[in-house]
Amino acid sequence: MFNLHKNHRNLVAISFVVFVLLSLFIAVMPAYQLQEVSPLPDQPELTTSELNGLHIFISEGCVACHTQQVRNIEMDKMWGSRPSIPSDYYYSKQRLDVWRQSPSLLGSERTGPDLTNVGVRQPADQWHLLHLYNPRSVVDESIMPAYPWLFEGKENPGQKDVVVPVPAKFLKSDKTKIIATKEAMDLVAYLQSLKQAPMPSTSTSEFIPSTKKKEVAALGEKSMLPDGEQLYMQTCVACHQANGQGLVGAFPPLAGSKIVNDENPEMMIQIILMGYDAREEYAVMVGFADQLTDEEIAAIANHERTSWGNNAPKITVEEVTKIRSYTLSLNK
Amino acid sequence: MFLSCLKMNSRKFSYLFVMMAMLLPNLVFAQSAPNPENWLTSPGIIGTFFLIAIVLIIAIVIALFRASSYIGTVKAKKLNAEKMAFNEDLIGLSESEIDEILLKRKQALKFKLAGEELGSAEQALDEKGLVSKVSHDPGAPLVDEKRKSPLIFETPPDLKKIIIFYLGASVFWLVFGTLVGQYVGMKFVWPDMDHVAWLSFGRLRPVHTNTVFWGWASMAMIGLGYFVIARTSNTTIHSYKWAWTAWWFLNLSVLMGNYFLMIGINNGGGEYREYIWPITLIFALGLVITFFNYYKTVANRKISEIYISNWYILAALIWTIVLVTIGYIPTYQDGLGETVIQGYYMHQGVGMWFMTFTLGLTYYYLPSSLNKPIYSYSLGVLAFWTQMLFYTMIGSHHFVFSPLPWWLQTVAIVFSAGMFIPVVAGTTNFLMTMKGSWNHISKSYVLPFFLVGVVFYFVGSTQGSLQAFRFTNYVWHFTDFNVAHSHMTMYGIISFLLWASIYAILPKITGKEPKQLFVGVHFWMAFIGLFAYMISMMAGGTLRGLSWIEGNYFIQSVVLMKPYWVWRAIGGSLMFLSHLMFAYNFYVMTRRPLVLADQTKKLDTITA
Known part of the structure; x- marks a missing residue:
């Protein structure tokens, strides 16, 4: 009927039209539907500083190693108290600006820990600053890159300057103090903002339990x-x-x-x-x-x-x- | 007889496909309950082990072929020694015995040929150039002499230049992109190698992936495509000017894209979508121009049929143009809309662009380098339509257990299993084409690349389907296993098939061949490097996934990975070195005719 072996026009037209239809069904349509969610009642909007931090987070390619999704399986329990839902991304996944699209925060690799709830898990600013200046200063075995360009060295820091207590081992000279720049502070503000908003009590979103047999706890109060x-x-x-x-x-x-x-x-x-x-x-x-x-x-x-x-x-x-x-x- | 046999075969295949399609739901839904206790017996894991074993066995077979030819030469030496012993026996003979032998010999020597016993008094002359090499030293080389490219195609100089420039750019991007890859791989071992912003891991990783995608593979594919399109349409390229414009657009976009990535400007971190839209627009324009140029050329063809390669190549271009458009339109990409599009885009980028285009190239270059037709045209058509149907639907399998709708994930997993159909159809077609020509493998420097590429096409794609199952995803997702899979496919399939095609065609249009030893070095370093890379990431990734399931704290899984990251860096170094070798071979195949003139001069003096 279409004579595809000999008619190049039909061949190209059919593969074009069918591919577009399939794409609309599998990508564009679900994407439209998933946009139509509202934020959770207690979910805070990002502040200007946190938003700047998100921009730095994207610029430096942090998403290559850090996911932001708690999957609905038991092993992901350590990253959050409940599985992630579409509403969680309401404020963070908006178009960044004219040039850049909505950030790909969910990620595909966990070379480093998931960050969905890092604001709860790791609430100390000083720790984050040290960790960003050189991750090895707080976690010996870490392989995360250091971000010294988010900091500056000053011999006599002013009152407003945030001095980071970097151990001497990681400093080039003893005299200079390491000061966090605004970028570093924004990035930390963004990381601190990463907290799972509480779910309204009516909803039921649970982890799929592992079918692995649980080890039966031995008797006695200690092991409880x-x-x-x-x-x-x-x-x-x-x-x-x-x-x-x-x-x-x-x-x-x-x-x-x-x-x-x-x-x-x-x-x-x-x-x-x-x-x-x-x-x-x-x-x-x-x-x-x-x-x-x-x-x-x-x-x-x-x-x-x-x-x-x-x-x-x-x-x-x-x-x-x-x-x-x-x-x-x-x-x- | 042969034809009916063919028909039988293709009918059998279609039965097989129907049966497989009926089995699919069972296969897929049986995966739903994750049970890490007997992870080793899960079908997905067993399947993966099986697939890796296939590659290993084939590598061993190739090595054995090589070894047996070496043993052959050793045996010949032994025979020689026996002859020597015989001579010494002669010396020990008594005088009367010698006299008798000599007498017989004298009589024999008196016999004279009239000169016409064989029916001709003409002088033996190699008028048709059948003798390719005269050697006075038939000693024992380690491996078989590779057959020289038997013919040189009369190629229009304009087309030749276009192809060489596209391939030249691709070689440059390959070396640059894998140098970057090698560097970021080493950062896993020495994270404090440098503290420079634009050399940091987060910025360089997309430089590596985008360069090898849009620089190396894309440029090589389009360059090789120009030859296929013109040759199989029996006509000339519609416009050389358009081809040059597209060349500039494509290279410019990769150059600028990488620059922006290094200064910290990216589109939002989605894999392979890291170039901001103005740059991708330039790339897309390059694709649109290339599509029209190809399309017009096919439309002007001098034969009525459209060769199967051109189906794949034209479709790859039109699908990728649609894909890039959908990937960059912002109206449906807030919130998780972006995630759906990301899954669709990153998977189709590989499936509809690299895989489809490279398959098209293989449908031409593989049979042409074997000097026989493709096994089955219809299987190629079946694979074509199923490729479009199944591949398009499976993007969301990158987000299994994520907050994306459960139905979307299930569709992706079911259709991933459906990918068996185009993969089996394609592999069968290529292997059946190669059937009967296996002995050519040790005599050709092109075929080993094709064989590895085709085997990885089966292994890599099937392994990908198994990885989409819920249980395998449970163990492997987010680990380095993904990295192993992407190198198995983009490197094992795409790069090996592209190298095969380049080595198959360049000597034929330039008349200059690379040294077989250097092609061998390229092949084995790339193959062994890839294997080390793949196995270390798969083993490490599996252990890491199990460690997470156990609930161990995270840093334990980082410490656990360290030796595997070292092995990955070693494998990566081998791969990178093989690319330097390839770049040199490319230079030998394309250097200016001046050198060739020099060589013929030398040949003349020898024969004179």
Whole structure:
């Protein structure tokens, strides 16, 4: 009928038309539909500084190694409290400007960690600045590129300058102090803004569980607690380091710390819950009251109290619960 | 008899396809429950192991072919030695024995030929140039002498120049693009190699991918396409001027695109869509011009049939123009709309552009370098339409378990499995064309490239389909396994087939051949390098995925990958070195006739 073997016009026209139809069905139509979502009720809009940070994030090609999607499978639980939904991208995935399109934030490689919830997981500005100046200064094994061009060196920093406490090992000269530029501050602001907005209570979005058999917990109270070391490695290690030594000038050591080794755990638990900003020589610590359950805090605290030469008595979940309600009532 | 046999075969194939199509849903939906405990027995993983084994076995077979020819020469030496021993026996003979032998010999020597016993008194002259080489030293080379290109096509000088310039640009971009690739690969091992903004990983990675895509492969394809279009239409190219304009547009866009990427201006980070729209517009114009030039040439053809290569080549151009247009129109790309388009664009960029075009080239260059017709025209047509139908639908398999609609992911997975049909059809067609000519492999420097390319076409594409299954995706997604897959396809299939085509055609139009040893060096370094690259990334990627499933903290999986990244850098270095070798071979094949004149002069003095 079309005589495709001999009629070049028909051949090209048919392959063109069919391909366009298929493309409309599989790409353009679903794309249109997916635009029609609204943001979640408690989802904040990006501030100007955060938006600038997003532009730098795209310019430097961070998306090549960092995804921003929590998949609906159990292994992705460590990156967020719920699977990502289209609304999550309402503000961040808009056209950047005339020249550049909506950023490809979902990513396709996790050479580095997923960033969906990094603002919750890693809330310290100082840590992010150090990490951007040279990732090896806070994470020994990291292979992330360093971004020294987002910083400048000054011998006498002014009052407004944000000085980054870079360890001497990573400095070229002892005299210059490393100052975060506006770009670095914007980028950190963007990273801090990455938090999963809470879902309205009516919705049901859950992880597909792995069919892997769960290890049956051994009897006894001890094993009822989650694995403290693992939680420490997920939540605390970035600043306090795997060996508990912290970083000189940035994050205090936990090994040999008076607070950690104190028989009375009250101060220690309070700091974990509410954060700490009493010592000038160290960066500010933020509180983890919203992120960690009493069981998790107890597990982490016990790990810290019995590792790296520390030798303090273990604490129970009940103690944490008591300190939490007491501390929260004080703060009200 | 032969024809009916062919018909039988193609009917059998169509039964096979129908059966496979019926099995597909079972295959795909059986994947839904991820169970990492017996990951080794999952069909996707077993299938992948099987596929890699195929390549390995074929490599071993090629190596064995080479080895057996070497053993042959060793045996010949042994025979020689036996003859020597025989001579020594002669010396030990007694006098009366010798006398008897000599007497017989004397009589034999007296016999004289009249000179006409063989029916002719004419002098032996190689009038038709059948003897290609006279050697006084038939010693033992390590491998078989490669057959010289038997004929030289009369090519219009304008066309010759166009092809050489397109291929020359592609060689430049290959060397540049893989140098960058090599450099970013080393950054995984030494992250503090440099602290320069425009050399940082995030900026250079897209420079690598875009250069080898739009610089190397695209330029090589279009250059090789010009020859196919003109030759199979039995006519001249519609406009050489258009071809030059497109050449400038395409190169300019890659040059400017890379510059912008390095100064930190990219379109939004979507893979292969990193060039901002004004630059992609220049590239698209180059494609549009090329399409019309090809189309007009085919329209002016001097034969009634459109050769199957031209189906693929014209379609690749028209589909890619549609693809780029859809990929860059902004109205439906806010929020996750962009993600749908990204999946569609990055997959079709490979499937509709590189794969379709290169298949078209193979449909011409493979049979022509074997000097026989393609096995089945109809299988080629079947593969063509199924390629369009299945490939178009599978983009979203890059986003399995993502917030994209579940139905979109399922369609993508089902059609990924459907890709078996065009892949099996294409592979069968090429292998059946090569059937009966296997002994040519050790005698040709072109065919090993074709064989590896065709085998990877089957292995790489099928492995990709298996990777789209939900379980395999569960283990491999986001890991370096993806990187292995993309090199297996873009390098194993596209680059090897393009090299095969270049080595097949350039000597025929320039009359200058590369040294067979250097082509061999190119082949083996590229192949071994690719293998090291692929295996290290696959093994590392699998372990990394399992580590994530175990719930280990993330940095453990980085530490785990370190040795594999070192191996990848080693494989990558081999691949890069092979490209330098290829660049030199290209230079030998295209250097100016001045050198050729020199050579003939030398030949003259020898024969005189």
